[in-house]
Amino acid sequence: MTCSARLLQGNEACALAGVDAGARFYAGYPISPASEIAEMCSQILPQHGGIYVQMEDEIGSIAAVIGASLGGLKAFTATSGPGLSLMQENIGFALMAEVPCVIINVQRFGPSTGIATRPSQGDVMAARWGTHGDHSIIVLSPSSVQECYDLTVEAFNLAERFRAPVIVLTDATIAHLREKIEIPDELKLVERLKPEGPVENYRPFAPGAGGVPVIPNYGDKYILRVTGLVHDEEGYPSADPQVAGQLIERLAAKIERFRDELPQPLFYGEENAKVVLVSYGISARAAKQAVSIAVNEKLSVGMLQLQTLWPFPEEQVKKACAAAEAVLVIEMNRGQIMERVKACGLFPPRRISSVSRTDTGIITPTQVLTAIRGVAG
């Protein structure tokens, strides 16, 4: 496959990837450090026959994105922590109503307004559990500008395949980092399935292949009823316990059954190592660097870089840590993924500790290396 090289910052790569993946609608609200995504979309979307609309807030932005998606356009928005908080109710709506859409969340230092220009990885749990109610959700985490591009394209594909919102968690550092990336001339894109068969009595929410229904777009001759209420296969509201139970199970299962087909963790360093690092996003860059130095020092170290944070790749983590005496989780928060690694119930129990940083700076290779030497010695 032929590629063309571009020098881009992370935000630009996300915007470009969206348009390349077929997005023709962007709705957003200005917020640092995500604004370049909106700026770029406002410029390039009209050139591709698409639409940029600047809404009155983030609640309206994700609502407009959901509306456009139901009208048949691939649609996305970008924001940062405070905006993610505002979008949460409608992210839950998109999960419940099975509306494909992509949310790029450029993590900044929080909570609250925090520090708008400084990075963090503090939204890992907000992305997982920020909207109320029981649910499963896909969250991807790029660690480079190349991955910003690749995983944003993948996010659109997964959103269409599973008919669900997908969150891409970047951060203030990758967002503004400039790197050379390779953009493939041809991308494998997933397009929405179209209903077939008789128009009358079509059931838009009847589970199709893999539990994913084939839902018409508004304006199609197939009539579409959409609601955030518990609904039956026709789309009518229902308070039937059986309907509710089956719906909630299906919405989670349609994603979790296929967790092995989501972007898989990348492994670096020595297999069956004594020290295993688990990291993701910008922190994985420092971890990777530290691992290569440690391997040169003949230390027994391996590393797993998570690309999909949720659903959590539990089996891969267990496998990678099978021979480890110590597990280090490298992340810029107070242990949000570390707690999840602990919950894997590694057997026999062993030391799982956190290499973290929560002072607005990014984790350095030296910090990780010191931690490796500490447990490897």
Next chain:
Amino acid sequence: MNYEEYLAKNRLPHLWCPGCGNGITLKALLLALAEMGLKREEVLLATGIGCSGRAGEYVNFHSFQGTHGRTLAFATGINLARPELKIICLMGDGDCAAIGAGHFLHAARRNIDLTALVINNFNYGMTGGQFSPLTPAGSLTSTSHSGKVEGIMDLCRLAETAGANYVARTTVFHAPELKNFILEAIAKKGFSFVEVLSPCPTYYGRYNKIGGPVKLMEWLKNNTVPLKKFEQMEKEDKGRLFWRGKLADRNARDFFTAYLEQERGGRNQ
């Protein structure tokens, strides 16, 4: 066409209380669609959360019910993706004027091509009759036992100021006028707004001792005056009366048309 062709008869009876005005507004809407001869796949009813929000269940064309207050923001996206669809956003007074007020102003300002239809029953019915921003001052509700302290705002004047192409107000008592306003609103390109004053006998009527459904209809008749007459009245005579009629009727370019012309140089897709 017959209005019943848009009605999902298999979903009846509806869940609204006897004497509620919601059914009259829904029928007026369906009558307008029938008169316009619109096909089922050409129309979308987007509703808010609350009693009137359940209206989507009783129609057999495209329907949408989003989150509380956000109907117009969702509909903005739907309109821009499917500009050929006739979108009617049916909302309650609490939904549109309280939690959704920001979206209301900005949808009107952008001049999004849709019809916003607000059933103003002067309270939150679904949750037990609490006061809304449109409940008149002094009214008794389940959260204003000695009378509502706050005043109201005038959604019609707000819509007009924000840039709506069409603004009208009437009541369910004036059913033929209601149908005509809805029809004009749907036919109008750009943002149209119709406010419908409507009885809620279960809460507002009962708490304020206005009486049953018939008395409430009389109340709507006696408490509204045509806009022209209202404007000529002395301030002290206006008191608590509501005007009804058409406040705005203009033809500014809607957002999608303007975007197409400016950003895409007229190119569609």
